[in-house]
Amino acid sequence: MQAKKLNNGAIEGVLNEFLKDEQHLVLGFEKDKNGVSHRIFKKSLDQYSFLNPLFSTNGALFLRRLFAKGMQIVLLLRPCEIRAYVELVKLTQIEREDIIAVSVDCLGTVSTKEKIDEIPTEAGQLDAYMKETDKMRWACKVCREPRGVVGDAGIRIDKNGAFWATSYTEKGEGFLSMIEGNLEEAPKEMLISEKEKLPKFQTNMDDFEKDFSKCIMCMNCRDMCPVCYCIDCVFNGDEYLPKGDALLNKVFRTGSTNMPQGKELFHLIRMYHVSQTCVGCGACEEACPQGIPLTKYFKGTSERLQGMFAYMSGRNFDEAIPYLTFLEDELKDVED
Ligand code: SF4
Numbered sequence: 001m002q003a004k005k006l007n008n009g010a011i012e013g014v015l016n017e018f019l020k021d022e023q024h025l026v027l028g029f030e031k032d033k034n035g036v037s038h039r040i041f042k043k044s045l046d047q048y049s050f051l052n053p054l055f056s057t058n059g060a061l062f063l064r065r066l067f068a069k070g071m072q073i074v075l076l077l078r079p080c081e082i083r084a085y086v087e088l089v090k091l092t093q094i095e096r097e098d099i100i101a102v103s104v105d106c107l108g109t110v111s112t113k114e115k116i117d118e119i120p121t122e123a124g125q126l127d128a129y130m131k132e133t134d135k136m137r138w139a140c141k142v143c144r145e146p147r148g149v150v151g152d153a154g155i156r157i158d159k160n161g162a163f164w165a166t167s168y169t170e171k172g173e174g175f176l177s178m179i180e181g182n183l184e185e186a187p188k189e190m191l192i193s194e195k196e197k198l199p200k201f202q203t204n205m206d207d208f209e210k211d212f213s214k215c216i217m218c219m220n221c222r223d224m225c226p227v228c229y230c231i232d233c234v235f236n237g238d239e240y241l242p243k244g245d246a247l248l249n250k251v252f253r254t255g256s257t258n259m260p261q262g263k264e265l266f267h268l269i270r271m272y273h274v275s276q277t278c279v280g281c282g283a284c285e286e287a288c289p290q291g292i293p294l295t296k297y298f299k300g301t302s303e304r305l306q307g308m309f310a311y312m313s314g315r316n317f318d319e320a321i322p323y324l325t326f327l328e329d330e331l332k333d334v335e336d
Pocket residue numbers: 055078079080081106107108109139140141143144145146280281282
């Protein structure tokens with residue numbers, strides 16, 4: 001892999017130079033006394049952190065319906081966030097023209113619901129922390145692609161903790177050209193290696209009813225899912241989830257009903273909607289106040305379906321989402 005080695009402070013220097021333009025922004029991570037969180041930087045990078053070991057939301061959520069012409073935005077995010085961004089571009093929910101998307105190797109994350117005093121943000125220490133503790137989120141343990149190999153460019157970390165920047169698209173080449181130094185062959189062995197065999201994921205639907213019985217239908221899972229983007233969600237109206245008079249009319253028509261209504265329908269429709277674009281980030285589960293293991297179901301069903309089409313959400317910009325294409329001869333194996 002041809003890449004540029006990033007000397008200490010190199011990326012901060014490049015981004016600070018980039019941010020001198022009034023129309024330029026960077027979406028990345030900021031370190032403060034409470035931990036690390038997303039931040040849109042304007043003018044300068046303060047307390048910038050390459051890595052964010054704490055997971056609260058998927059950053060692509062903040063980019064939905066972004067059509068800001070004339071601005072330039074650099075994203076430096078985790079692979080599952082860049083993958084969700086790529087899917088949203090395909091779904092015409094983000095205008096790609098003004099964005100350079102850079103994925104950074106991810107050593108795994110801990111839920112912000114966990115009680116932890118301090119967590120390292122330096123690569124070697126964080127790697128050791130993740131190995132020594134059992135704090136890593138389940139979604140990260142079974143992550144399909146934690147490497148910075150998606151988007152326009154990537155930042156990889158070698159075994160000595162050195163950072164390497166490489167490009168995957170023309171935009172990525174533009175990003176790389178902002179960094180001083182020459183391209184050289186990066187070490188073959190990186191801190192995060194390619195998964196030889198992706199874990200085969202099968203969701204056992206036997207527990208579905210039991211797991212979702214605790215659901216209070218707050219819909220946080222929908223609202224925090226980066227690829228669940230419909231403005232007019234069918235579950236906002238009265239048709240699927242009647243309220244007030246409409247609900248009582250339904251009860252008079254059809255008989256007594258348990259509440260809240262429509263849980264299974266809500267989750268199955270959502271599962272169907274995101275089945276080809278889900279990136280397995282677990283943001284839905286993070287947002288659930290009831291501790292329902294949502295990733296298990298959404299990741300399980302989506303990876304199985306994506307596998308049938310040899311598709312992987314967010315892997316690259318040119319791969320069409322299967323449900324946006326029509327092929328007369330496909331899925332022969334599953335024909336009746
Ligand atoms: S799901 Fe993968 S990319 Fe996303 S935070 Fe976890 S390890 Fe990182």
